[in-house]
Amino acid sequence: MENQIIEMNSLLNKNSIQLSHLTSDEIGDEHISTGIDTPLLANAFEMSDADKIAKIEFHFKEIMETMGLDLSDDSLKGTPHRVAKMYIQEIFSGLNPANKPKIALFENKYQYNQMLVEKDITFYSNCEHHFVPIFGKAHLAYISSGKVIGLSKLNRIVNYFAKRPQVQERLTMQIAMELQSILATEDVAVILDAKHLCVSSRGIKDNSSATVSTFYGGKFNTEAVKQEFLKYIHLNTTY
Ligand SMILES: [Zn+2]
Numbered sequence: 001m002e003n004q005i006i007e008m009n010s011l012l013n014k015n016s017i018q019l020s021h022l023t024s025d026e027i028g029d030e031h032i033s034t035g036i037d038t039p040l041l042a043n044a045f046e047m048s049d050a051d052k053i054a055k056i057e058f059h060f061k062e063i064m065e066t067m068g069l070d071l072s073d074d075s076l077k078g079t080p081h082r083v084a085k086m087y088i089q090e091i092f093s094g095l096n097p098a099n100k101p102k103i104a105l106f107e108n109k110y111q112y113n114q115m116l117v118e119k120d121i122t123f124y125s126n127c128e129h130h131f132v133p134i135f136g137k138a139h140l141a142y143i144s145s146g147k148v149i150g151l152s153k154l155n156r157i158v159n160y161f162a163k164r165p166q167v168q169e170r171l172t173m174q175i176a177m178e179l180q181s182i183l184a185t186e187d188v189a190v191i192l193d194a195k196h197l198c199v200s201s202r203g204i205k206d207n208s209s210a211t212v213s214t215f216y217g218g219k220f221n222t223e224a225v226k227q228e229f230l231k232y233i234h235l236n237t238t239y
Contacts, residue, residue, distance in 0.1 A: 136194030
């Protein structure tokens with residue numbers, strides 16, 4: 001199966017797409033999202049993390065028992081607490097703005113106007129339709145408007161947005177919007193190349209496909225600039 005390539009720029013102005021005409025299975029299997037912002041309740045962060053962990057633990061135990069699992073077994077009895085803690089403190093910690101990485105910029109005195117590329121950033125996320133992993137590589141680039149960012153901070157930004165229930169398109173856009181905002185420039189490119197376990201381990205069970213999503217802002221829409229970026233990351237130029 002050929003890799004699926006998604007151009008994100010066309011989604012920019014469609015921040016709220018109505019999906020009410022689709023069934024929940026159709027939305028999940030096609031991995032359609034409603035917009036760039038993660039849908040959150042107004043009171044999403046009123047409850048403390050400790051209370052969220054206790055509540056998820058209670059409900060996850062119910063799920064396991066509903067499936068017929070015996071939670072008096074020594075191997076299983078700690079699982080609801082482990083899952084709850086993992087959700088809040090690790091794999092979904094990027095939902096909470098309090099966990100957003102603090103970014104310091106510094107003056108770019110010597111490389112003004114050069115392209116900066118950070119490639120092969122490994123990320124782990126989870127599909128918001130099935131709650132199973134999406135994982136892959138992120139490739140980022142920007143042209144400095146006079147400020148530069150520490151390279152490790154680029155990894156932190158990718159991982160902050162990855163640690164949410166996601167769809168790949170939204171993750172691509174959230175990273176791109178954040179970079180444009182922090183760096184005060186439109187000239188940002190983001191490519192995500194990812195595997196979705198909800199495609200390979202269930203549903204159509206396709207093990208070989210990957211999904212590539214791209215965002216090109218500002219000068220990256222110029223063919224020569226785009227090609228320079230693609231050359232650095234050694235990707236097929238049809239991306
Ligand atoms: Zn999925």
